[in-house]
Amino acid sequence: xxxxxxxxxxxxxxxxxxxxxxxxxxxxxxxxxxxxxxxxxxxxxxxxxxxxxxxxxxxxxxxxxxxxxxxxxxxxxxxxxxxxxxxxxxxxxxxxxxxxxxxxxxxxxxxxxxxxxxxxxxxxxxxxxxxxxxxxxxxxxxxxxxxxxxxxxxxxxxxxxxxxxxxxxxxx
Amino acid sequence: xxxxxxxxxxxxxxxxxxxxxxxxxxxxxxxxxxxxxxxxxxxxxxxxxxxxxxxxxxxxxxxxxxxxxxxxxxxxxxxxxxxxxxxxxxxxxxxxxxxxxxxxxxxxxxxxxxxxxxxxxxxxxxxxxxxxxxxxxxxxxxxxxxxxxxxxxxxxxxxxxxxxxxxxxxxxxxxxxxxxxxxxxxxxxxxxxxxxxxxxxxxxxxxxxxxxxxxxxxxxxxxxxxxxxxxxxxxxxxxxxxxxxxxxxxx
Numbered sequence: 001x002x003x004x005x006x007x008x009x010x011x012x013x014x015x016x017x018x019x020x021x022x023x024x025x026x027x028x029x030x031x032x033x034x035x036x037x038x039x040x041x042x043x044x045x046x047x048x049x050x051x052x053x054x055x056x057x058x059x060x061x062x063x064x065x066x067x068x069x070x071x072x073x074x075x076x077x078x079x080x081x082x083x084x085x086x087x088x089x090x091x092x093x094x095x096x097x098x099x100x101x102x103x104x105x106x107x108x109x110x111x112x113x114x115x116x117x118x119x120x121x122x123x124x125x126x127x128x129x130x131x132x133x134x135x136x137x138x139x140x141x142x143x144x145x146x147x148x149x150x151x152x153x154x155x156x157x158x159x160x161x162x163x164x165x166x167x168x169x170x171x172x
Numbered sequence: 173x174x175x176x177x178x179x180x181x182x183x184x185x186x187x188x189x190x191x192x193x194x195x196x197x198x199x200x201x202x203x204x205x206x207x208x209x210x211x212x213x214x215x216x217x218x219x220x221x222x223x224x225x226x227x228x229x230x231x232x233x234x235x236x237x238x239x240x241x242x243x244x245x246x247x248x249x250x251x252x253x254x255x256x257x258x259x260x261x262x263x264x265x266x267x268x269x270x271x272x273x274x275x276x277x278x279x280x281x282x283x284x285x286x287x288x289x290x291x292x293x294x295x296x297x298x299x300x301x302x303x304x305x306x307x308x309x310x311x312x313x314x315x316x317x318x319x320x321x322x323x324x325x326x327x328x329x330x331x332x333x334x335x336x337x338x339x340x341x342x343x344x345x346x347x348x349x350x351x352x353x354x355x356x357x358x359x360x361x362x363x364x365x366x367x368x369x370x371x372x373x374x375x376x377x378x379x380x381x382x383x384x385x386x387x388x389x390x391x392x393x394x395x396x397x398x399x400x401x402x403x404x405x406x407x408x409x410x411x412x413x414x415x416x417x418x419x420x421x422x423x
Contacts (some may be wrong), residue, residue: 038381137216137280145220158222165220170397172216172280 019094020167021123023062025049026156034159040123040167041160042090043116054079058087067094082110089120098127115157118147126168137172141165188259203268206328206392207250210272213393215400216280219290219408221297229300232422235309236291237361241284243320248275248396253325265331274322274350274399283320287407291315294411300419310362311422315414317356322403324350324380326395345388347395352376352406358414360421368421374410378402 022039024032025046032041049056054077061070070091078084085107092101102124108117122143129135144161151157254269276283295303301311325348333340353375360368380398382391 036381138218141216141218141220148220148222149225152224162220162222166401169216169401170394172214172397 019096021090021093023059023090025059029156029160032159034163037163038167040164042093042120043156043160048083048112052083054081054083054087058090062090062094067091080107082108082113086113086116093120093124096127098124098131102128115147115151118150119157119160122147123164130171135172137168140168144168202266202328202330203250203252203270206270206326207248209389209392210250210326210396211248211275211277213278213396214280215278215393215397217283217286217400217404217407218281219404221290221293221408223294223298223412225297226300229423230302232301232311233304233306233309234295234299234301234311234313234360234418234422235304235306236288237312237314239284239288239315240317243287243317244283244322245273245275247277249273250326262334263331265329267329268327270326270328272324272326272395272399274324274396274403278396279400279403283403287317287411290407291411291414294415298412298419299415300423311367312361313418314359314361315356316358317354319353319355320403322350322352322399322406324348324395324399343388345391347380347391347398349380350378350399350402352378352399352402354406354410356410358417360418368418370417372410372414374406374413376402376406376409378405 020040021042023042023044026043027046029041029043044055044059049059054074057073057077058070061067061073074084074088074091085104089101089104089108092098092104101120105117105120105124122140125143126135126140144164148158148161249272251271251273252268253271254267256265256267258265279286292303295301327346327348328343329345330341330343353373355371355373357371358369359366378398378401380395382394
């Protein structure tokens with residue numbers, strides 16, 4: 001039984017470490033070397049993590065790569081809050097279950113999460129269309145372009161989007 | 173009896189020639205396969221426009237004049253630059269290095285159209301002028317791309333060890349960073365007088381982060397995408413600088 005648990009943990013740890021999307025606070029993102037990074041970062045404000053227990057715990061579990069514990073935590077702390085749906089969307093993205101992530105994302109309607117919702121929406125559309133072999137680079141690029149033009153002074157978002165376009169180009 | 177050593181020497185020579193020619197044949201066929209495989213990959217060339225959008229100072233008008241077509245080769249060329257073959261009967265070693273020159277066939281859209289469309293899009297964003305179609309514009313802009321090359325190197329090494337009834341073969345492939353070079357001349361005319369003329373040379377080396385891969389097809393596709401990315405980003409820098417120069421000239 002212990003062996004099975006160990007194998008399960010290893011599998012979960014492995015799936016977590018290979019997640020293409022990484023949650024980072026904007027503070028942490030300011031220290032990223034954007035020229036060499038291979039990850040797609042999900043930006044979140046430090047203040048949002050500090051104010052929300054559920055987002056804070058999600059961040060801790062993801063940093064420790066404990067997807068299984070995060071799943072249990074989200075199950076026992078289920079609610080209808082925007083923070084919960086954001087945490088759950090990110091959890092599904094780490095699990096590479098993009099269809100579930102997209103369904104969960106639709107429940108977020110708080111204005112303060114509008115930018116992250118738009119970003120994740122484009123990411124998820126791209127991932128799902130890739131799974132269905134219907135991906136369209138130009139369409140994804142146009143959606144990222146729209147997001148950039150809506151927030152032209154946000155340099156962190158600019159770097160995130162340039163990395164996303166690079167990722168999309170190589171996963172065409 | 174005295175003929176025996178001669179016959180043996182002749183036989184060894186014949187075997188050696190046969191072996192060498194068969195190895196050469198294998199080497200040539202692998203080069204052809206590589207060429208076909210690289211030519212098959214397609215990668216997107218469009219990029220994210222991240223320049224500042226200028227909404228004022230657009231009183232001057234510019235019309236696009238001549239623009240040359242067929243700038244890059246139609247297909248990607250693969251040329252062998254180094255070929256090392258070590259035939260030792262039970263152990264054979266090949267090492268081939270290729271020069272790759274990117275062709276239109278690997279791009280998801282026509283390069284000239286892409287350049288023109290990107291120039292128009294960027295002009296609408298960061299140009300301190302309005303791009304118009306009419307001949308009554310304040311200026312006419314001619315862009316002549318003299319050359320556009322994107323090159324890189326690719327290496328294939330393989331070794332085969334013959335053990336009685338078994339053959340152990342290892343194949344390794346490696347891609348190198350790509351370099352895009354764009355040479356063009358721009359002239360801006362007003363009332364048939366040249367008001368601005370400049371020759372540009374743009375060079376961009378694009379690092380290849382995943383230069384070795386266990387999966388050959390994935391590496392080759394990644395390698396071609398890197399070349400296309402190099403051309404794409406070089407074109408982006410080129411267009412942004414031309415528009416910046418025009419902005420300075422007309423304002």
